[in-house]
Amino acid sequence: MATWTYLGFQDSASPLMEQLIFFHDHIMVVLIMIITFVGYMMASILTNSFINRYMLEHQTIELIWTALPAVILVFIALPSLRLLYLLDEVNNPSVTLKTVGHQWYWSYEYSDFLDAEFDSYMTPTNELESSGFRLLDVDNRTVLPMNTQIRVVITAADVIHSWTVPALGVKADAIPGRLNQSSFMMSRPGLFYGQCSEICGANHSFMPIVVESVNTNSFLNWISSYSD
Amino acid sequence: MEEERKEVKLMGRNMSKMPCFRETFLYSVSSGLAAGFLHFMLTSRIQRSANLAVATYGCVTLGYWFYCRYNYSVQKFNIGQLEAAMQKQALYEGTEMEKQIKRDA
Numbered sequence: 001m002a003t004w005t006y007l008g009f010q011d012s013a014s015p016l017m018e019q020l021i022f023f024h025d026h027i028m029v030v031l032i033m034i035i036t037f038v039g040y041m042m043a044s045i046l047t048n049s050f051i052n053r054y055m056l057e058h059q060t061i062e063l064i065w066t067a068l069p070a071v072i073l074v075f076i077a078l079p080s081l082r083l084l085y086l087l088d089e090v091n092n093p094s095v096t097l098k099t100v101g102h103q104w105y106w107s108y109e110y111s112d113f114l115d116a117e118f119d120s121y122m123t124p125t126n127e128l129e130s131s132g133f134r135l136l137d138v139d140n141r142t143v144l145p146m147n148t149q150i151r152v153v154i155t156a157a158d159v160i161h162s163w164t165v166p167a168l169g170v171k172a173d174a175i176p177g178r179l180n181q182s183s184f185m186m187s188r189p190g191l192f193y194g195q196c197s198e199i200c201g202a203n204h205s206f207m208p209i210v211v212e213s214v215n216t217n218s219f220l221n222w223i224s225s226y227s228d
Numbered sequence: 229m230e231e232e233r234k235e236v237k238l239m240g241r242n243m244s245k246m247p248c249f250r251e252t253f254l255y256s257v258s259s260g261l262a263a264g265f266l267h268f269m270l271t272s273r274i275q276r277s278a279n280l281a282v283a284t285y286g287c288v289t290l291g292y293w294f295y296c297r298y299n300y301s302v303q304k305f306n307i308g309q310l311e312a313a314m315q316k317q318a319l320y321e322g323t324e325m326e327k328q329i330k331r332d333a
Contacts, residue, residue, distance in 0.1 A: 008241040022297075025246045029293050033286055040282045044275075 001136060001193040002166070010167045013192055013213070014184050016087060017169030023083050027076060034072070093151035093183055095144065101154070101161030101174035101196070104203035108142050116226045122206050135205065136193045141212040145219040146186045154180045162197035165211055173198060186213040248296035255292050260285030 002010060012018040098109040102119075109117040123137040144150055154163045156174035163182075164171040172180040186192070194209040214222070236243040243249050264281025268274065320326040 008237075022247075022301075024241070025249070026293075026297065028241070028246075029249070029252070029289070033289055037282070037286060044278075 001133065001191070012169070013167040013186050013188055013190065014169055015187060016184065017167065019083055019086060020169050023079055026079055030072060030076060091149050091183060093149040095148055096151045096153065097142065097144065099152055099154045099163050099174065101156035101158075101163065101200070101207075103158050103201050104196075104207040106161075106163070106196075106207060106209060108140075110223060110226075113223045116223055118226070120210070122208050133193070136195070136208045136210070138208055138210045141191070141210040143212045143214055143219060143222045144186065145216045146189050146213045148216065149183060149185050152182050152184070154182065159200045160198050161200050161207070163194070163209060164197040165192050165194035165209060167192040167194075168211070170194075171197060186211075189213045189215065247300050248293060252289055252293045252296060256285050256289035259288045 009017075009021050009024070012021055095110075096112055098111060100107045100109070105119050105121045107117065107119045109115070118140045120138045120140045120142065122135065123132060123139055125134055128134060128137060152163070152170070152172075154172045154174045155178060156176045158176060160176070161174040162171060163174055165184075168184045168186065170182050170184050172182045174180070190213055192211045192213065194211075196204055196207045196209075198204075200207075260281045263284035264277045267280045268277035271277070317326075320329065
């Protein structure tokens with residue numbers, strides 16, 4: 001989860017987020033190279049006192065600084081497109097989770113399993129345990145099995161919200177009258193936090209999401225006890 | 229005991245944790261410095277040596293980065309396949325499926 005002044009990505013908990021981070025690293029190196037090169041050229045020009053009186057229509061340099069950015073863009077575009085199509089790949093989810101955004105809480109439905117459903121409200125700060133996370137903990141966590149493809153169907157009941165879990169690389173708008181589908185797989189157990197990402201009223205900042213990743217047996221025990 | 233790498237952060241991202249980053253910039257900075265220094269020792273031309281140093285740095289960075297990341301992704305893929313195979317082996321051990329797989333192999 002993110003603490004204050006946290007700028008970077010959270011540690012990935014799904015293969016897709018891992019690929020997103022790798023792509024970010026790749027772009028970062030290309031950008032460092034470009035900035036280094038441009039900075040060096042600027043320093044070189046500033047310290048140069050010579051003047052070329054005959055510099056007119058130098059075709060070679062024009063060709064170079066037209067073709068080189070195109071080549072750089074190709075090296076950025078190919079991994080980008082690969083990742084774009086990877087994110088949209090069709091797989092066979094084993095579990096479907098329905099998420100409905102309300103003002104100002106999330107409700108979840110597990111229709112695969114005996115119609116388990118519950119609401120998830122933020123734990124108020126005055127009721128928080130000393131080990132709890134302020135503005136992030138909820139009363140009922142969304143428990144899901146790890147190493148399993150999960151389909152999440154997202155919608156809203158009133159205004160537009162957005163269901164986000166940065167560690168899983170999932171963000172999808174919850175729009176009234178529309179079902180948005182996203183798919184992910186959690187590769188490790190743990191708690192993954194997110195917050196509503198579309199302005200939805202006074203308590204927009206106070207409707208967090210907590211996904212609890214557990215092994216399959218624990219998930220089955222939980223869902224059967226919940227259904228009871 | 230593993231020695232802890234010092235954290236190097238850029239825009240919130242811990243660079244020391246990025247695969248291939250440390251090796252890439254170690255090799256590129258050192259080869260750039262070496263190329264520039266060697267050229268200067270041979271020719272005594274300052275600006276050209278500096279240009280060569282920066283060009284070598286750029287080429288080695290990009291070249292080693294693509295090479296290292298490609299190998300990393302191939303290794304990762306192979307490890308993933310190995311893990312899946314080990315899981316399947318544990319699942320099918322002692323069953324007819326295992327015998328069939330061995331026959332097909």
